Amino acid sequence: MLRSCATRLRALGVPPARRPGAVWRLFSSEKIIPKDYxxxxxxxxxxxxxxxxxxxxxxxxxxxxxxxxYRQSSTQTLKNFQTRFVDPRFMNEEQMSKAxxxxxSLEEGLGFEYALFYNKVEKRMVCLFQGGLHLQGVPGFVHxxxxxxxxxxxxxxxxxxxxxxMTANLNINYKKPIxxxxxxxxxxxxxxxxxxxxxxxxxxxxxxxxTLYTQATAKENPELLTLPLYFRSxxxxxxxxxxxx
Amino acid sequence: MLRSCATRLRALGVPPARRPGAVWRLFSSEKIIPKDYxxxxxxxxxxxxxxxxxxxxxxxxxxxxxxxxYRQSSTQTLKNFQTRFVDPRFMNEEQMSKAxxxxxSLEEGLGFEYALFYNKVEKRMVCLFQGGLHLQGVPGFVHxxxxxxxxxxxxxxxxxxxxxxMTANLNINYKKPIxxxxxxxxxxxxxxxxxxxxxxxxxxxxxxxxTLYTQATAKENPELLTLPLYFRSxxxxxxxxxxxx
Numbered sequence: 001m002l003r004s005c006a007t008r009l010r011a012l013g014v015p016p017a018r019r020p021g022a023v024w025r026l027f028s029s030e031k032i033i034p035k036d037y038x039x040x041x042x043x044x045x046x047x048x049x050x051x052x053x054x055x056x057x058x059x060x061x062x063x064x065x066x067x068x069x070y071r072q073s074s075t076q077t078l079k080n081f082q083t084r085f086v087d088p089r090f091m092n093e094e095q096m097s098k099a100x101x102x103x104x105s106l107e108e109g110l111g112f113e114y115a116l117f118y119n120k121v122e123k124r125m126v127c128l129f130q131g132g133l134h135l136q137g138v139p140g141f142v143h144x145x146x147x148x149x150x151x152x153x154x155x156x157x158x159x160x161x162x163x164x165x166m167t168a169n170l171n172i173n174y175k176k177p178i179x180x181x182x183x184x185x186x187x188x189x190x191x192x193x194x195x196x197x198x199x200x201x202x203x204x205x206x207x208x209x210x211t212l213y214t215q216a217t218a219k220e221n222p223e224l225l226t227l228p229l230y231f232r233s234x235x236x237x238x239x240x241x242x243x244x245x
Numbered sequence: 246m247l248r249s250c251a252t253r254l255r256a257l258g259v260p261p262a263r264r265p266g267a268v269w270r271l272f273s274s275e276k277i278i279p280k281d282y283x284x285x286x287x288x289x290x291x292x293x294x295x296x297x298x299x300x301x302x303x304x305x306x307x308x309x310x311x312x313x314x315y316r317q318s319s320t321q322t323l324k325n326f327q328t329r330f331v332d333p334r335f336m337n338e339e340q341m342s343k344a345x346x347x348x349x350s351l352e353e354g355l356g357f358e359y360a361l362f363y364n365k366v367e368k369r370m371v372c373l374f375q376g377g378l379h380l381q382g383v384p385g386f387v388h389x390x391x392x393x394x395x396x397x398x399x400x401x402x403x404x405x406x407x408x409x410x411m412t413a414n415l416n417i418n419y420k421k422p423i424x425x426x427x428x429x430x431x432x433x434x435x436x437x438x439x440x441x442x443x444x445x446x447x448x449x450x451x452x453x454x455x456t457l458y459t460q461a462t463a464k465e466n467p468e469l470l471t472l473p474l475y476f477r478s479x480x481x482x483x484x485x486x487x488x489x490x
């Protein structure tokens with residue numbers, strides 16, 4: 001659809017529009033500021049906006065911090081990854097630059113709408129999540145894989161706040177199907193560490209906390225992929241995870 | 246992007262293009278034939294095409310069967326689901342008709358490219374999978390949630406071949422990161438039944454079977470959502486699952 005639209009516009013001599021939300025170029029300095037997808041947009045329901053405002057209030061005393069969220073990693077990050085880890089048979093430099101963060105790859109309102117908040121003292125990550133119409137599994141409900149994705153985003157980012165991490169195990173109990181279009185709260189909590197391994201628990205609940213939709217545990221093992229040191233995030237939210245949100 | 250493209254085309258007086266792959270309308274009978282996404286397209290790599298051809302050969306004697314795969318459920322299926330299960334606070338009839346199968350919601354080549362084959366005697370489902378550039382987690386590799394999704398699709402469809410099913414547990418061990426753009430083989434096998442509950446094992450391997458990327462188990466419990474009887478699929482592949490592929 002995108003390609004066909006672009007082709008038809010080109011055929012009509014119409015210049016290409018700026019890609020929505022990809023980057024904002026400041027012509028005075030040519031500095032590129034990527035769009036932060038963790039902020040409200042018109043597709044957010046009243047429930048999601050209310051929750052977001054509540055958590056932003058909690059951020060005022062510094063106990064909680066909102067984490068920004070991007071569609072693509074920085075050019076430098078990609079270059080470093082490509083040099084150190086990526087097999088050129090599968091991905092060249094041009095392809096790397098076109099890759100997008102899975103949880104941000106669907107258009108506004110159709111996929112994963114979410115905002116992440118972190119409490120450093122409690123080692124707790126909260127994700128306010130609204131599942132769009134293109135996340136469907138059983139008709140009317142969010143796909144099990146989409147639920148796994150938002151859990152992986154939340155637990156993975158929670159682990160990343162402690163340092164380098166990569167998911168080694170995800171054990172998910174689906175208790176009740178989540179209605180498409182509804183807002184749920186995903187809460188993850190660092191429960192144990194064993195050497196460099198991290199153990200994290202996670203729940204997916206309704207906004208009123210009366211319904212437990214999903215329960216999960218995650219193990220994070222940094223040895224799965226030894227990330228470069230410049231990704232260590234001692235101050236989560238300032239030096240945010242480049243790949244998980 | 247879609248909206249902005251459409252708006253610009255409308256402003257230029259250009260009639261809307263047919264949505265790619267959504268449906269083919271046969272004007273003689275007005276019968277709508279949905280596009281089958283489980284067939285090769287130009288984004289498929291040589292590896293994926295070769296594997297697909299190998300499995301199509303296996304289908305010739307009837308031991309294996311290729312399963313079709315759609316982006317949307319039929320109108321009747323949606324109506325039935327809406328009446329029986331869907332809370333109108335979250336989804337009305339119009340929204341239901343716009344919902345899309347999560348694993349087919351990204352554009353051709355950018356998301357989940359896969360084909361499913363089922364061996365009824367062995368109760369084994371094989372998914373040939375190529376992860377597109379918009380499934381990224383760690384730069385250069387497939388997101389853990391996208392891996393969970395293709396596992397859920399494969400195990401869920403394997404369970405569905407036995408009758409009504411819905412995922413109750415997914416336990417995934419990520420052993421090695423999967424390079425973006427590579428082709429892997431997801432194999433699931435029904436290992437045990439307990440009453441109406443089904444237990445399924447799953448592996449994600451490289452094409453040459455030398456690399457085990459992921460190992461998983463799934464439990465399917467039909468009591469999570471009591472599907473209407475007309476979804477029972479005693480002859481998998483003919484009466485294909487309406488929602489999982």
